[in-house]
Amino acid sequence: MSTTVLRIVASYGHQFLGLPLDKRTDTDATAYIQLVTRGKKQGYAVGDWVNVTLTSDNQGAIESINTRENHFYRSEFNKQKNLAANIDQVAIVCATEPAFSEELLGRALICAEVAEIDVLIILNKIDVLDKLDAARETLSLYPKLGYPLIEVAAKNTESLKAELIPRLAGKTTLLMGQSGMGKSSLINALIPDVQLKTREISSVLNSGKHTTTFTRLFDCSFDGEAAQIIDSPGFEQFGMAQFSHSQVQHAMPEFVPHLGKCRFNNCAHIREPQCAILEAIEAGTITENRYHFYLRLVEQLNYYDNARY
Numbered sequence: 001m002s003t004t005v006l007r008i009v010a011s012y013g014h015q016f017l018g019l020p021l022d023k024r025t026d027t028d029a030t031a032y033i034q035l036v037t038r039g040k041k042q043g044y045a046v047g048d049w050v051n052v053t054l055t056s057d058n059q060g061a062i063e064s065i066n067t068r069e070n071h072f073y074r075s076e077f078n079k080q081k082n083l084a085a086n087i088d089q090v091a092i093v094c095a096t097e098p099a100f101s102e103e104l105l106g107r108a109l110i111c112a113e114v115a116e117i118d119v120l121i122i123l124n125k126i127d128v129l130d131k132l133d134a135a136r137e138t139l140s141l142y143p144k145l146g147y148p149l150i151e152v153a154a155k156n157t158e159s160l161k162a163e164l165i166p167r168l169a170g171k172t173t174l175l176m177g178q179s180g181m182g183k184s185s186l187i188n189a190l191i192p193d194v195q196l197k198t199r200e201i202s203s204v205l206n207s208g209k210h211t212t213t214f215t216r217l218f219d220c221s222f223d224g225e226a227a228q229i230i231d232s233p234g235f236e237q238f239g240m241a242q243f244s245h246s247q248v249q250h251a252m253p254e255f256v257p258h259l260g261k262c263r264f265n266n267c268a269h270i271r272e273p274q275c276a277i278l279e280a281i282e283a284g285t286i287t288e289n290r291y292h293f294y295l296r297l298v299e300q301l302n303y304y305d306n307a308r309y
């Protein structure tokens with residue numbers, strides 16, 4: 001039996017599909033190799049390069065994983081949920097309507113910071129004019145924190161060509177968003193024959209059962225440059241149970257310049273005297289909104305810590 005390196009291009013529950021490194025999802029759909037994991041070993045993600053023992057032409061067992069450049073993950077209680085590995089950026093889709101959750105956006109940003117992965121915020125459905133100002137107002141903070149923000153309408157191809165495609169060309173992008181933000185519409189507009197490809201892949205991955213809840217990678221090409229888009233299921237929660245207080249603080253860009261400047265080394269920035277974070281709120285460089293977001297995260301981390309021991 002031979003061993004070979006494959007790229008994981010789809011995952012559904014504990015099932016994975018791989019492709020040899022010289023094959024692309026847009027041209028070689030029949031080359032998919034169904035992967036099983038050894039024992040209870042998990043933690044693989046779309047985008048991982050894995051060493052596989054081939055057991056037949058289209059089946060194999062994952063033996064080990066190659067070193068990752070990065071991986072983007074959520075952490076539910078005691079469990080890390082890998083969304084993608086070896087990516088250049090995470091694109092978070094928000095919309096004018098239905099209203100998006102700023103809490104979930106904030107959490108996704110923290111996960112990206114911890115993983116040291118660039119972010120792109122996409123405001124979709126800007127053709128819904130009566131909701132546009134409110135969405136812009138909510139999002140206006142984020143470019144100030146260093147996160148690029150673009151505005152598009154999935155239905156308006158010109159807006160995609162002008163704003164989104166140049167940001168995707170040459171990169172591997174994890175596309176994520178809450179349900180209803182229009183992520184599928186964006187994928188449909190960006191990737192030709194996506195429905196056909198989805199049917200192909202569901203039939204291999206899930207023995208014909210129809211599902212769109214898997215994470216999958218699309219090889220594509222924009223402006224003559226190769227690119228990969230990883231589509232992930234809409235999310236309704238975003239756990240960060242395994243993060244430390246320090247990780248969360250360092251993942252908030254406006255907190256960073258003030259960290260280490262409080263009177264007490266172990267300052268929790270809640271009501272301590274001469275707290276540099278509280279002073280920054282007074283001075284207006286940290287917004288009340290983000291500070292309360294931080295407090296909610298801390299409260300949850302404390303809860304997890306207490307529950308664990």
Ligand SMILES: Nc1nc2c(ncn2[C@@H]2O[C@H](COP(=O)(O)OP(=O)(O)OP(=O)(O)O)[C@@H](O)[C@H]2O)c(=O)[nH]1
Binds near residue numbers: 125126184233
């Ligand atoms: N007006 C407007 N509607 C849009 C736009 N993009 C998507 N929609 C609509 O928004 C609704 C949700 O779009 P989807 O693409 O299914 O959203 P999704 O984020 O993939 O949602 P899930 O499939 O539930 O994860 C659909 O009715 C789309 O037609 C847009 O740019 N403008």
Ligand SMILES: [Zn+2]
Binds near residue numbers: 267268269275276277
């Ligand atoms: Zn402090």
